[in-house]
Amino acid sequence: MQFIDITQGFYADMPSFQAKWYPKSAIYAVMTPETDPAHTGRTFTRLELFAHNATHVDVPQHFYAQKETLDQIPLDTFIGHTCIADLSHKAPREPITGDDLEQALNGIWTAGSRLIIRTDYHHHYWGHADFWDKPPYLVLSAADWIVEHGAVLVGLDCITDKPGDTTQPVHFRLLGAGVPILEYITNLHQIKQPTGYLIALPTKVDGVEAAPVRAIFVEDFQGRASL
Numbered sequence: 726m727q728f729i730d731i732t733q734g735f736y737a738d739m740p741s742f743q744a745k746w747y748p749k750s751a752i753y754a755v756m757t758p759e760t761d762p763a764h765t766g767r768t769f770t771r772l773e774l775f776a777h778n779a780t781h782v783d784v785p786q787h788f789y790a791q792k793e794t795l796d797q798i799p800l801d802t803f804i805g806h807t808c809i810a811d812l813s814h815k816a817p818r819e820p821i822t823g824d825d826l827e828q829a830l831n832g833i834w835t836a837g838s839r840l841i842i843r844t845d846y847h848h849h850y851w852g853h854a855d856f857w858d859k860p861p862y863l864v865l866s867a868a869d870w871i872v873e874h875g876a877v878l879v880g881l882d883c884i885t886d887k888p889g890d891t892t893q894p895v896h897f898r899l900l901g902a903g904v905p906i907l908e909y910i911t912n913l914h915q916i917k918q919p920t921g922y923l924i925a926l927p928t929k930v931d932g933v934e935a936a937p938v939r940a941i942f943v944e945d946f947q948g949r950a951s952l
């Protein structure tokens with residue numbers, strides 16, 4: 726059994742989307758061994774995380790104020806059998822369509838699974854100044870395919886909606902159908918098998934639209950009763 730960490734972690738001064746409203750995540754030293762008033766050498770850190778800035782999951786409330794918040798999503802959405810659509814041949818700025826998913830998942834897909842879309846874009850371009858300008862992205866036909874084929878969650882290492890398209894049709898379609906979106910995953914090139922087991926539990930925060938996730942892909946899970 727192989728555990729592959731597919732998480733983009735948070736760190737101080739990490740890159741973030743360039744928009745006036747977009748907050749920076751920050752990590753503060755609340756106490757260091759030098760400032761510990763009890764002189765016991767303790768460290769305390771305060772995290773100020775903007776969930777959408779690293780691996781995280783979006784749930785329906787993100788685009789539909791009255792729909793489910795994070796704490797209302799069943800746990801088995803985030804844990805279980807998962808199929809990978811290998812679209813690593815996609816170039817920057819290339820759309821991903823329903824036909825692309827149909828082709829990539831032929832003979833692999835089973836309804837009720839989680840779906841991961843692999844482009845390797847995050848792996849190659851994270852940290853580049855134009856990261857947010859040129860990723861491959863899903864179009865509405867891909868979102869339709871995902872909903873119509875019964876995916877319970879979709880994860881991706883590119884961007885959900887076309888950069889600059891403020892109408893965000895893919896977010897609306899997926900979240901409107903109750904399919905959470907696991908965004909900014911990475912390291913998918915390390916996965917050698919087309920199916921496996923995903924563990925992508927978000928930090929539990931009540932009443933919110935998204936939260937950070939530690940996402941792990943497990944290979945050779947089949948038959949391991951110990952997990």
Ligand SMILES: [Zn+2]
Pocket residue numbers: 777781782783908935
């Ligand atoms: Zn998000």
